[in-house]
Amino acid sequence: MKPVRKAIFPVAGQGTRFLPATKAMPKEMLPVVDRPLIQYAVDEARAAGIEELIFVTGRGKQAIEDYFDIAYELEASLHAKGKIAMLDLLADSRLEPGRACFIRQQEPLGLGHAVWCARDLIGNEPFAVLLPDELLWNPKQPSLCQLVETYNIKGGNVVTVMEVPEAHTHRYGIIDPDKTEGDVHEVKGLVEKPETNAPSRLAMVGRYILQPEIMDLLAEDNRGVGGEIQLTDAMAQLIGQYPFHACRFDGIRHDCGDKAGFIQANVALALERPDIGPAVREYLKHQSF
Ligand code: G1P
Numbered sequence: 001m002k003p004v005r006k007a008i009f010p011v012a013g014q015g016t017r018f019l020p021a022t023k024a025m026p027k028e029m030l031p032v033v034d035r036p037l038i039q040y041a042v043d044e045a046r047a048a049g050i051e052e053l054i055f056v057t058g059r060g061k062q063a064i065e066d067y068f069d070i071a072y073e074l075e076a077s078l079h080a081k082g083k084i085a086m087l088d089l090l091a092d093s094r095l096e097p098g099r100a101c102f103i104r105q106q107e108p109l110g111l112g113h114a115v116w117c118a119r120d121l122i123g124n125e126p127f128a129v130l131l132p133d134e135l136l137w138n139p140k141q142p143s144l145c146q147l148v149e150t151y152n153i154k155g156g157n158v159v160t161v162m163e164v165p166e167a168h169t170h171r172y173g174i175i176d177p178d179k180t181e182g183d184v185h186e187v188k189g190l191v192e193k194p195e196t197n198a199p200s201r202l203a204m205v206g207r208y209i210l211q212p213e214i215m216d217l218l219a220e221d222n223r224g225v226g227g228e229i230q231l232t233d234a235m236a237q238l239i240g241q242y243p244f245h246a247c248r249f250d251g252i253r254h255d256c257g258d259k260a261g262f263i264q265a266n267v268a269l270a271l272e273r274p275d276i277g278p279a280v281r282e283y284l285k286h287q288s289f
Pocket of ligand 1: 131134171172174193203206231232
């Protein structure tokens, strides 16, 4: 079984839900406390052993590329002033030379299309996909680590799921679970954003390990919900050909593609921080909700 070494980060979306903040700035660069949203997904991927990071970007996303580069002037001036602690803060945004690729999705044709744009960089290896809008928080066992562990035992395709309210199933890709062993379900079907009759309340929440054969299915340009090339539809075709499992994520999910979810992520992560947590807690305590 080939190890999972590569990850795709689809970051081409225009971030219209956050206008005007995202008029001149990628939404992935909006800070959750003091780190841009994209940093959380990158940290998670590296914790899971990912070596090559592939960002599928679009126009106006240059700031992401600059962020993961060396900031020579800034670093030189911090060095000169002896501000070593501040230099340390930049460590996680430095990616290993040659390990990050940036390619463009020229048109917004869907998540499946974004993933397909990376086909030549993926080649013939299994790969991960992380949707940075989904901030999945469990420092003890990050979601992608759980997927890699399951993949190393079961092989095939593995996705992260969480239970959502019945009334929200139409917003997600939903799995049809089969046999269950602990936190891991075999998957016998997948539906993208079911209008009615969702097969379960288990929603895919933006972490995937996929076999490279999915690229040929995505190339067929089949349009699904919203007239887009849906990753879920192509994944559904892999069921039966390869093992397909879903891991329940045991942690907190912040949907940072949504304004309320984004604010909640900021509050929740700020409360955990020893430097600012007490002040934020004190402020919240004195609000009359
Ligand atoms: C995408 C996927 C969907 C998944 C969701 C998680 O949908 O297509 O299957 O459940 O991400 O956030 P989107 O939210 O981009 O419409």
